[in-house]
Amino acid sequence: VGVFYRPLEKIGAVVETYPKGIAGFRRYRELLATEPDIADSPNAIPAPPLKGDIRFEGVGFGYSADRPVLRHVDLDIRAGETVAFVGPSGAGKTTLLSLIPRFYEAQSGRITIDGHDIRDLTQGSLRAQIGIVQQDVFLFAGTIRENIAYGRLDASEAEILEAAARARLDGLVASLPEGLDTVIGERGVKLSGGQKQRLAIARAFLKNPPILILDEATSALDTQTEREIQASLAELAQGRTTLVIAHRLATIRHADRIVVVAEHGIAEQGRHEVLLGQDGYYRRLHAAQVGDVWESSPRTAAE
Ligand code: ATP
Secondary structure, eight states: OHHHHTTHHHHOOBSSOOOOHHHHHHHHHHHTTTSOOSOOOTTOBOOOOOOOOEEEEEEEEEEETTEEEEEEEEEEEOTTOEEEEEOSTTSSHHHHHHTTTTSSOOSEEEEEETTEEGGGBOHHHHHTTEEEEOSSOOOBSEEHHHHHHTTOTTOOHHHHHHHHHHTTOHHHHHHSTTGGGOEESTTSBOOOHHHHHHHHHHHHHHHOOSEEEEEOOOSOOOHHHHHHHHHHHHHHHTTSEEEEEOOBHHHHHHSSEEEEEETTEEEEEEOHHHHHTSSSHHHHHHHHOBTTBSSSSOOOTTO
16 A cells, blocks of 8 residues: 555645546556556666567466466567457456556566567656556646646647647637646546546647557547547557557457457457457457447446
């Protein structure tokens, strides 16, 4: 618990109070994405600018020794590829992706990026090159400017404005008397779900990482907002290695590759049409899918 709470003091008040459960834990870790929590090896080197070729070689992981989540996962992702991860709830999609920024350490096998074992890179330099956009956006009490620039405190006004525009947050900023200096949170302006997501996207544009991890929203956004956010995310994904936990059929169809995570590993992978043609998990998941939302039991917004 000590490790959990310590860095909060540095950040100050957190708008969204420290949330419950696993999702909250993830969000918290993302907030601290520059805080090393797994010790860097003494020989760790700063990561050079990465292209984003990601390789899992025989990776095994479990949160406890008696319950493996992933067993001997092999996966090869090319730089610039967009890969959609699908599979039953609890299968390990989030777990698999959280090994890449080293929120957790693989217990066997290894993960390399551009040939570097990620354990040989300093965490700060690794995480500086990975952008994460999740459906439950974490924000801290402060201005819109500070929230966008989080993780890139050296950003100029022009860069922040550009990131806001690309995330389609500029309309909101323009409508507020104090613009970027508007305080958000409990004591300031409350942002809607869609505005929070746009802010997270602006943050990712500003960070400009070669690797992007997206956890696609299942929570209710109106259709128009949803479309706009999808469009911003698609633009954000351009030219980056993008790994998305996908809930929208449109995302899945357009991905370069679909990876089905099930039964402690990768059950199937390939393009939509190919997987649909096989009598496997993907076809069954597809058949079970309701409406445009992929999972038959999507997570709730509150999770
Ligand atoms: P969903 O689509 O529901 O988010 P998922 O495929 O992303 O599911 P994970 O969240 O990776 O699945 O969870 C895989 C397994 O690991 C589940 O059994 C889950 O309960 C467990 N798990 C996830 N995070 C933790 C944690 N921090 N501590 C202990 N167990 C965890």
